[in-house]
Amino acid sequence: MKRGELVNSACPIDRSLSEVGDTWTLQILRDALHGVTRFTDFSKHIGLATNVLSARLQKLVAVGIFEIRDSELGNSHEYVLTEKGRDFHTVLAALRQWGQKHLFDDDEPMNRVIDARTGQPPRPMTLIAEDGREMTPDDILVVQSRAADPIESAVPIETPRRRQS
Template structure:
C-alpha cells in the first residue's frame, strides 16, 4: 500500500511528519542537538548506511532544517542546525520525556539530559492553556483557519469529540 503524501495536508502533524517523520531523521536531529555536525560522526553515532544518511541529510538541508557550512577541518563540510532545526529540540525533549516515563524498567540504563548550568533534569513538558491550566487531549478541539488569520476566524472541524460536546 502506497503511503499518501503528507506535505500538503491541512494537518500540522502530517506536514511535520513529511519532513522529520522517520527513525533515521529523528536520530540525526537528536545527535545534531548534542553537537554532531559531520557526516562521518553521524554515521558512527547512528550506524545507518551511508546512502540513507546522505539522503536524509540532503532532505534536511532542502527543507531548511540544516545549512551546510565549510568545515574548519579542511576539505569537508558540516551540517549546522538552522533556527527551524533548533526549534525542534522541544519536540525531541517531549519524545525523550515520554520514553523515560513509559519505556524503561527501573533497573535499565537510560540516557538522560540535564541542565548544563544546574545539573538538574528539565521539568516535564506539558501543554498549558492561556490561563495556566494543564491541557489534556479531552480539553482540545480541532479548528481550521488560514495560517495568518486570528484564531477567532477559525471554523470547528467535525470530529468524534466535537460531536460528543
C-alpha cells in the same frame, strides 16, 4: 492518506511527519542537537548506511532544517542546524520525556538530560492553557483557518470527540 500527501495536509502533525517522520531522521536530529555536524560522525554514531544517511541529510537541507557550511578543517563540509532545526529540540525533549516515563523498567540504564547550569532534570513538558491550567486531550478542540488569520476566525473541525459533545 499516503505519505506523499502529508506535505499538503492541513494538519501540522502530518506536515511535520513529511519532513522528519522516520527513525533515522529523528536520530540525525538528536545527534545534531548534541553537536554532531560531520557526515562521518553521524554515520559512526547512528550506524546508518551511507546512502541512507546521505539521502536523509540532503532532504533535511532541502527543507531548511540544516544548512551546509565549509568545515573549519577545510577538507569537508558540516551540516549545521538552522533556526528551524534548532526549534526541533522541544519535540525531541517531549519524545524523550514520554519514553522515560513509559518505556523503561526501574532497573534499566537510561540516557537522561539535565540542565547544564543546575544539574537538575527539566520539568516535565505539558500543554498550558492561556489561563495557566494544564491541558489534557479532553481540553483540545481542533479548528482550521488560514495560517495568517487570527485564531478568532477559525472554524471547528469535525472530529470524533467533537461529535460526542
